[in-house]
Amino acid sequence: MIALGAARASAASRPSAADASHTPFATAQREAAAFQGGHVELRLDRRAKSLGQEGFVIRALDGGYRVEAAGEPGLLYGVYALERHRASGTLPKEGEKIEETPFYSLRMLDHWDNLDGTIERGYAGRSLWRWDELPDSVSPRYGEYARRNAMAGINGAVLNNVNASPKILDSSYLSKVAAIADALRPYAVRVYLSVNFASPILLGGLPTADPADREVAKWWKRKCDEIYRLIPDFGGFLVKANSEGQPGPCDFGRTHAEGANMLARALSRHGGKVIWRAFVYSPSDADRAKQAYLEFQPLDGRFDSNVIVQVKNGPIDFQPREPFSPLFGAMPATPQAVEFQITQEYLGHSNHLAFLAPMWEEFFSHVDPSSLTGAAGVSNVGDCANMTSHPLAAANWYAFGRLAWDPRLTSRRIVEEWLPMNIAGYADMPRSVRDGLEEMMLQSREAVVDYMMPLGLHHIFAFGHHYGPEPWCEVEGARADWLPKYYHRADSAGLGFDRSARGSDAVGQYPEPYRSLYGDMSRCPENLLLWFHHVPWNHRMRSGSTLWDELCRAYQRGCDRVERMQRQWAAAKPYVDPELFTDVEGRLMIQARDAQWWKDACLLYFGQFSGMPLPDDVAPPVHTLEEMMRVKLPISNFECPTREMLNSVR
Numbered sequence: 001m002i003a004l005g006a007a008r009a010s011a012a013s014r015p016s017a018a019d020a021s022h023t024p025f026a027t028a029q030r031e032a033a034a035f036q037g038g039h040v041e042l043r044l045d046r047r048a049k050s051l052g053q054e055g056f057v058i059r060a061l062d063g064g065y066r067v068e069a070a071g072e073p074g075l076l077y078g079v080y081a082l083e084r085h086r087a088s089g090t091l092p093k094e095g096e097k098i099e100e101t102p103f104y105s106l107r108m109l110d111h112w113d114n115l116d117g118t119i120e121r122g123y124a125g126r127s128l129w130r131w132d133e134l135p136d137s138v139s140p141r142y143g144e145y146a147r148r149n150a151m152a153g154i155n156g157a158v159l160n161n162v163n164a165s166p167k168i169l170d171s172s173y174l175s176k177v178a179a180i181a182d183a184l185r186p187y188a189v190r191v192y193l194s195v196n197f198a199s200p201i202l203l204g205g206l207p208t209a210d211p212a213d214r215e216v217a218k219w220w221k222r223k224c225d226e227i228y229r230l231i232p233d234f235g236g237f238l239v240k241a242n243s244e245g246q247p248g249p250c251d252f253g254r255t256h257a258e259g260a261n262m263l264a265r266a267l268s269r270h271g272g273k274v275i276w277r278a279f280v281y282s283p284s285d286a287d288r289a290k291q292a293y294l295e296f297q298p299l300d301g302r303f304d305s306n307v308i309v310q311v312k313n314g315p316i317d318f319q320p321r322e323p324f325s326p327l328f329g330a331m332p333a334t335p336q337a338v339e340f341q342i343t344q345e346y347l348g349h350s351n352h353l354a355f356l357a358p359m360w361e362e363f364f365s366h367v368d369p370s371s372l373t374g375a376a377g378v379s380n381v382g383d384c385a386n387m388t389s390h391p392l393a394a395a396n397w398y399a400f401g402r403l404a405w406d407p408r409l410t411s412r413r414i415v416e417e418w419l420p421m422n423i424a425g426y427a428d429m430p431r432s433v434r435d436g437l438e439e440m441m442l443q444s445r446e447a448v449v450d451y452m453m454p455l456g457l458h459h460i461f462a463f464g465h466h467y468g469p470e471p472w473c474e475v476e477g478a479r480a481d482w483l484p485k486y487y488h489r490a491d492s493a494g495l496g497f498d499r500s501a502r503g504s505d506a507v508g509q510y511p512e513p514y515r516s517l518y519g520d521m522s523r524c525p526e527n528l529l530l531w532f533h534h535v536p537w538n539h540r541m542r543s544g545s546t547l548w549d550e551l552c553r554a555y556q557r558g559c560d561r562v563e564r565m566q567r568q569w570a571a572a573k574p575y576v577d578p579e580l581f582t583d584v585e586g587r588l589m590i591q592a593r594d595a596q597w598w599k600d601a602c603l604l605y606f607g608q609f610s611g612m613p614l615p616d617d618v619a620p621p622v623h624t625l626e627e628m629m630r631v632k633l634p635i636s637n638f639e640c641p642t643r644e645m646l647n648s649v650r
């Protein structure tokens with residue numbers, strides 16, 4: 001199994017696709033032989049159709065285990081499941097069996113990797129894909145990466161950024177993509193590509209990319225034929241169209257459905273899919289939270305059957321807490337997938353510990369998992385030694401895969417699986433220390449919500465890089481809905497965005513009972529209150545305190561929670577690898593200081609509007625507002641600030 005800080009394999013040459021040692025079956029055999037919990041027999045029974053290609057049965061027999069599956073991927077997933085059960089001490093007993101099939105057939109990691117090696121919103125180094133060395137040299141890390149995907153249950157990888165360079169479809173790049181596909185195939189991970197809708201113009205030299213133009217459709221067909229000649233199991237295209245400056249069918253007076261269907265027809269004879277993103281917010285007067293619904297809901301039923309509309313979990317953009325997007329459930333005649341963000345663009349990059357399974361579990365508690373056909377996660381993987389930079393952020397990669405495999409899993413169960421498999425020494429820890437680590441993981445996302453944006457506040461980040469607070473931010477020429485004031489609307493009357501029927505009526509896009517619940521200030525869940533309402537500072541919360549006091553206490557609670565996380569990690573010191581310990585300890589220190597930064601910046605800033613003092617049980621600020629407003633981090637949108645940088649600017 002992967003242990004944190006494990007040694008790397010040596011360089012490998014490129015396998016041939018037909019090579020029998022590079023199949024999921026061969027991988028399953030190798031993994032079974034290495035299993036340390038007893039003898040494992042593999043049985044491939046193609047007649048066991050109810051298991052599909054990916055399901056498996058594990059039987060405990062004659063002092064060992066038999067993994068049965070109808071497809072090679074199923075055998076592989078079965079062996080990894082055995083390992084999971086071994087690590088958490090839940091292996092089946094003699095005569096017992098475990099049977100699983102994945103809930104979703106599409107379980108996909110979306111890389112926002114650029115062809116120049118940078119990663120948009122990536123905080124774990126540069127891209128894993130070494131485009132300049134491919135296809136002749138294939139890094140052994142591709143296999144390591146694919147294995148970790150397969151262990152989590154992920155079966156697809158979109159290799160490149162949705163802000164896509166047309167070059168990815170150039171023949172020279174397609175041979176590189178084919179080499180990566182060969183390296184991922186032994187782990188049953190299929191390759192997908194993000195495509196630029198204007199590729200027929202930018203790459204093909206055509207005068208238009210209008211989806212209704214026959215030459216354009218032919219160009220895409222020929223391109224798909226070329227791709228499938230190189231990669232017979234190619235998964236399909238992911239498309240960001242008419243969003244944040246990307247080209248799309250609307251540029252030619254066509255709808256998203258017309259654009260998606262044209263691509264879908266080019267892919268359909270090869271069995272490929274189009275995954276069409278619904279992350280759109282064209283400039284209009286409508287509340288940004290309403291725009292994706294306004295544009296996509298009327299297109300329900302107009303997409304071909306091999307198109308999946310991929311919707312971000314919340315209506316704005318991967319905030320620490322959002323309500324679910326109202327598009328879910330509003331397009332019953334259209335296959336939909338949810339898009340989560342594993343990389344922590346808005347949750348402290350790779351400096352902060354934020355175990356995201358509770359966020360995704362919360363999503364699935366509101367959106368019926370069976371209304372979706374797939375799940376995608378924006379990857380947090382890069383080429384740094386442990387691939388995720390924050391060692392514990394690997395738990396988010398794993399958690400995404402596990403929830404895509406089975407969205408009914410609880411966060412606790414996932415953490416109970418991940419910790420023993422990934423923290424060497426975990427088994428030797430006293431129960432109290434293990435409980436502490438579990439709690440540290442499980443509480444960490446809520447801690448981030450508390451010290452960044454409690455009670456439904458959202459998007460009050462520093463401009464551009466989104467690290468740290470800037471609720472006062474003004475940028476000349478920037479779209480209003482890129483700026484915090486658009487979202488928090490602080491004034492002397494109160495705080496929050498009125499999305500009730502009296503305000504933007506975003507609540508009107510929700511089905512009952514959510515419409516009434518969210519729309520009524522007195523019944524709205526308090527953790528979403530300021531998302532849906534402009535609330536008077538002296539509004540009485542359920543606790544009996546005013547909004548202002550409750551807000552102050554939430555920020556304080558966030559800081560306290562991080563301190564508690566520091567203590568919980570400190571208790572594990574005697575049992576864990578010293579290098580791992582120091583790495584996480586250092587990041588928790590940054591997180592603790594950042595929490596204080598958020599608390600001071602937000603309370604000092606909002607306090608100007610409330611005019612109310614901090615309650616006695618909230619510690620006074622350690623910074624002034626002027627100091628906080630002077631902080632400017634010299635980082636691009638794709639970097640995580642270092643401790644030295646943070647120390648020098650605050």
Ligand code: GCV
Pocket residue numbers: 112120121162163240244279317345
């Ligand atoms: C890939 C947000 C991010 C962008 C990202 C975009 C998207 O706006 O800040 O970096 O672009 O979402 O999901 O397309």
